[in-house]
Amino acid sequence: MKRRPHAISFRMISTVWWTSILCLTILWLTVLTHTAGAAPGHEGEEALFTQLQSGKRIAIEKNFTPAEKPTVYLTFDDGPSKLTPKVLDILREEDVRATFFVLGGQVQERPNTAKRIVEDGHALGNHTYNHVYWELYSDFRTFWEQVQKTENILLETTGVRPRLVRAPGGTYGNFDAFYFYYLGQAGYEIYDWTIDSEDARRPGMTADQIVRAVEKGPFGNEVIVLMHDGSGHDETVKALPRVIRLFKEKGYAFASLTPGVKPVQFSSGKLKWSRTENRESFDNLLTTAHEHRELWAVEDILGKDNAPKALPGSPAAIAYTEAAQRGGPDRLNVRMGDRTLALTKEQFRFQDGSYRVPLRPLIAAMGGTVEWNAERRTAVVRYGAITAEYDLARQELRIRRPAAEWNPEAKAHILPFPEMELANGTLYVPLRQTLELLGDRVLSSDVPHERGTVEVLAAVYGGYWTGWMPI
Ligand SMILES: [Zn+2]
Numbered sequence: 001m002k003r004r005p006h007a008i009s010f011r012m013i014s015t016v017w018w019t020s021i022l023c024l025t026i027l028w029l030t031v032l033t034h035t036a037g038a039a040p041g042h043e044g045e046e047a048l049f050t051q052l053q054s055g056k057r058i059a060i061e062k063n064f065t066p067a068e069k070p071t072v073y074l075t076f077d078d079g080p081s082k083l084t085p086k087v088l089d090i091l092r093e094e095d096v097r098a099t100f101f102v103l104g105g106q107v108q109e110r111p112n113t114a115k116r117i118v119e120d121g122h123a124l125g126n127h128t129y130n131h132v133y134w135e136l137y138s139d140f141r142t143f144w145e146q147v148q149k150t151e152n153i154l155l156e157t158t159g160v161r162p163r164l165v166r167a168p169g170g171t172y173g174n175f176d177a178f179y180f181y182y183l184g185q186a187g188y189e190i191y192d193w194t195i196d197s198e199d200a201r202r203p204g205m206t207a208d209q210i211v212r213a214v215e216k217g218p219f220g221n222e223v224i225v226l227m228h229d230g231s232g233h234d235e236t237v238k239a240l241p242r243v244i245r246l247f248k249e250k251g252y253a254f255a256s257l258t259p260g261v262k263p264v265q266f267s268s269g270k271l272k273w274s275r276t277e278n279r280e281s282f283d284n285l286l287t288t289a290h291e292h293r294e295l296w297a298v299e300d301i302l303g304k305d306n307a308p309k310a311l312p313g314s315p316a317a318i319a320y321t322e323a324a325q326r327g328g329p330d331r332l333n334v335r336m337g338d339r340t341l342a343l344t345k346e347q348f349r350f351q352d353g354s355y356r357v358p359l360r361p362l363i364a365a366m367g368g369t370v371e372w373n374a375e376r377r378t379a380v381v382r383y384g385a386i387t388a389e390y391d392l393a394r395q396e397l398r399i400r401r402p403a404a405e406w407n408p409e410a411k412a413h414i415l416p417f418p419e420m421e422l423a424n425g426t427l428y429v430p431l432r433q434t435l436e437l438l439g440d441r442v443l444s445s446d447v448p449h450e451r452g453t454v455e456v457l458a459a460v461y462g463g464y465w466t467g468w469m470p471i
Helices: 003-037 041-053 084-094 104-109 111-119 140-158 177-185 207-215 234-249 279-302 315-325 359-366 431-437
Strands: 071-077 099-102 123-126 222-228 331-336 339-344 349-351 354-358 369-373 378-383 386-391 396-401 411-416 421-423 426-430 441-444 453-459
Touching (some): 084 111, 140 177, 331 354, 331 359, 354 359, 359 378, 359 431
Parallel strands (some): 071 099, 331 453
Antiparallel strands (some): 354 426, 378 386, 396 411
16 A cells, blocks of 8 residues: 555656656757757858857957047956955046956955945956966866856846956967857957056066056057956056056046947967867857847846946046936937937936936937827837837837847847836937947946036947847
8 A cells, every 4th residue: 555656656757757858859849940940040050160160250240439539448357356445546546447357256255345346436347267277268168157157246246247358368379269259149248458567477577667568558549458456466556556647648538348348359379278169069058158148138228227337536426416416417418429419407307317318309319210109109210220119008118120140030029118208298218228229339328528417428330230239
């Protein structure tokens, strides 16, 4: 008697097991069929794989907006360490923003410093978890896992999921075409540098030597300076005020890197590592990369507001705080390439730190058109290859976007969109979301040149696929 129930439950488990296998097989076949149906399909991917294997990188068309005036991006790698708060103090004092490519392991040790980097208005980048070259460069999977691990730590600690990546040791001789391609497909931007401060070239570099290395340039319109705030780099801290003065004297503006800044990447040289990639793992990694990109996109839409991030106590922050206390700035300029949408206080709304702007003039300035369908209470936006329907009745937004490189079928998305609002015959929409959902990008939202005016700087792509779109 005691055996029977056992036997039954075993049979049941067995049935469940086989049913699961069957379901999984069907699912797998469905996925396979679906993938095969979607061009570029296997042939396209085969060609891609062959090209990458030959070492040739795949060029992805993207429009980056060059800085309008000479701009320097100071970058600090390998932290946070006990030196990082000193670096942050100097940057605050000088009212300068920078970028920190941090190690996941270091962030675990100094979570509060990582938080302060973000609170002080600097950008965070991912510099992998442990910086161990032979682990990172023996196989892309390890590199990917370390980037993911670091990303999760940063997300948990600071709320930021950085898209900026810097390869430990730089990409030269370390990255091959596969590394670049996978990371690009996952939505990361990879930044090497244009000026090496040489602070990590050998032990014992003095502050004088570091300043002299920076002085050598080259001083282009956009400069990315490599420095280190990992432990032992006390001389970098000493050199920093002089490095800042150097760029101030040359008339450079200081900024944090954003994914809108054109990446600097070394040409891929002879690899220092021997690696092989096979077709199957290529497919798997590509799927993982694409999934990751989607995951991010949702956060891009939901997670941001338009509140300017400025250094506490800086003139920008004071101007902004004053404006915010009065219920928003007096003027809002949205600069999109050579066009500017200039709105006065009566023409936009400022709510919970974000801007809502009238849809029609915004789209017109972007180069699109808007039609109002009174019966359906829907504004239909046509912008390049994108159609967007702002449905006021249903409080939803329907977007039909152009085909993406990895998803050649044009796709329709329906998003709940309670943020739109009709007042006196004008439809107001959130500025940042609207730009980003239409494939454009907000590069900066905190350029308050004069008191009471906030400038939002956006890169607009005319409604065509440019390698980036949040959905
Ligand atoms: Zn490093």
